[in-house]
Amino acid sequence: MESDDGEVVSNKQVIFKDYVPGILQESDMYITTATIKLKVPPDTKGVLVKNLYLSCDPYMRIRMRKVQGSYFARSCQESLLPITGRGVAKVVDSSHPDFKNDDLVWGMTGWEEYSLITATETLFKIHDRDVPPSCYLGILGMPGLTAYGGFYEICSPKKGEFVFVSAASGAVGHLVGQFAKLLGCYVVGSAGSKDKVDLLKNKFGFDDAFNYKEEPDLDAALKRYFPEGIDIYFENVGGKTLDAVLLNMRVHGRISVCGMISQYNLEQPEGVHNLMQLVVKRIRMEGFMVHDYYHLYSKYLEMVLPLMKEGKIVHLEHAAQGLESAPSALVGLFTGCNIGKQVIAVAYE
Incomplete structure (x- = not known):
């Protein structure tokens, strides 16, 4: 018409x-x-x-x-x-x-x-x-820029640091882990199934990964994967995972708070009990929105497009x-x- x-x-x-x-x-x-x-x-x-x-x-x-x-x-x-x-x-x-x-x-x-x-x-x-x-x-849009800003700008990562990524097989998490590996960090991710854990280790190049659903004690699990503690935590989950991570952070560790997906369907969010660790270990924990980094978008594309086309980053x-x-x-x-x-x-x- x-x-x-x-x-x-x-x-x-x-x-x-x-x-x-x-x-x-x-x-x-x-x-x-x-x-x-x-x-x-x-x-x-x-x-x-x-x-x-x-x-x-x-x-x-x-x-x-x-x-x-x-x-x-x-x-x-x-x-x-x-x-x-x-x-x-x-x-x-x-x-x-x-x-x-x-x-x-x-x-x-x-x-x-x-x-x-x-x-x-x-x-x-x-x-x-x-x-x-x-x-x-x-990778070339919001999740990619989120991973870039949250990891590089907030966490100020250095080669050899210990990095933990929750919801690591998701749109943001699987990119953060790969960025960390390219920088020379030791990277472990958590996910919710055996297939996702296998992907993290075999496709995305994580050093290790675990199924959080099979870990009744997340504190013990993190101590097993990070015996020397965690330098950087990229937070996607919140709740019990964040509580356990706080106990395992190293002095002057950094936590980039991207999201807390475990809480989004709850009418009463879970409490976090180990916040005193922020004081004791002088941890910096910072939340952010992707809009904070729109001004870096062209810089991000200059970095990631060649890596993507050369197959050094898997999307x-x-x-x-x-x-x-x-x-x-x-x-x-x-x-x-x-x-x-x-x-x-x-x-x-």
Whole structure:
């Protein structure tokens, strides 16, 4: 169907029903079909895009609950609207001077076939098309920059240091471990299955790894893998894992707090009891958001693209097909279904 200001097409969407207490379920989302004009409205500075790949990320769960007094309280998903998250898309129409038709971009978009994006400061143009576009949701996008900023900028790593990565087979963790190995560190990761542990050791080059589900005493497990203690902990899990790590940190150790996925479905987060170790061992523990390091993105690409193309960094991706698969893919993050970066392939031409 044509209109005076652009073709009108159907637009399949994943709708967020309402704020979610407790465990996220597929039923907290539903699929619907709307329509959209393939033209940026007059007097609007923005881009209209066709979404190709969408990203599933643990932080999205926090944005589905009412959180007071935090960054997430200002950016919650709005109920009965399409879920928002990062994606790779092709520009269909643009009224913004930095973007033109057929550009590939990555950044914040909607879980739908087409999105009108006016917050263009969240968009990055994709210049290198020698790699699969979906990589810009993983190693070349938010998870990669998260791993880079959290590891290099916060932890100030040095050759020979002892590094522990939790959720090490995830989108960020498997990159942190590889960065640490390239630097000459000793690296151990934890994951939730034998297959993931095998991948960490045999594909990603970790020195060792263990299945945390098979360790009734995490303190004892860490003492076994780090008899001399931990210099750097890249935190993705929180709760009991963080508590055990604090007991095993070395003096002047550094903890980079990327996330705490074990807590996202809990109404009452677990307490951490060993915080006095921060004082006794003079540990520096710092949380961060990926936005803190957007200014380093071009520097990061200069480092990682050659490593990726030379095969010195391995990137693993888990792709679900079609928007219909999006709810189950997101829920699966919290039950350990994915290995590496979880994406949804909406359409690619």
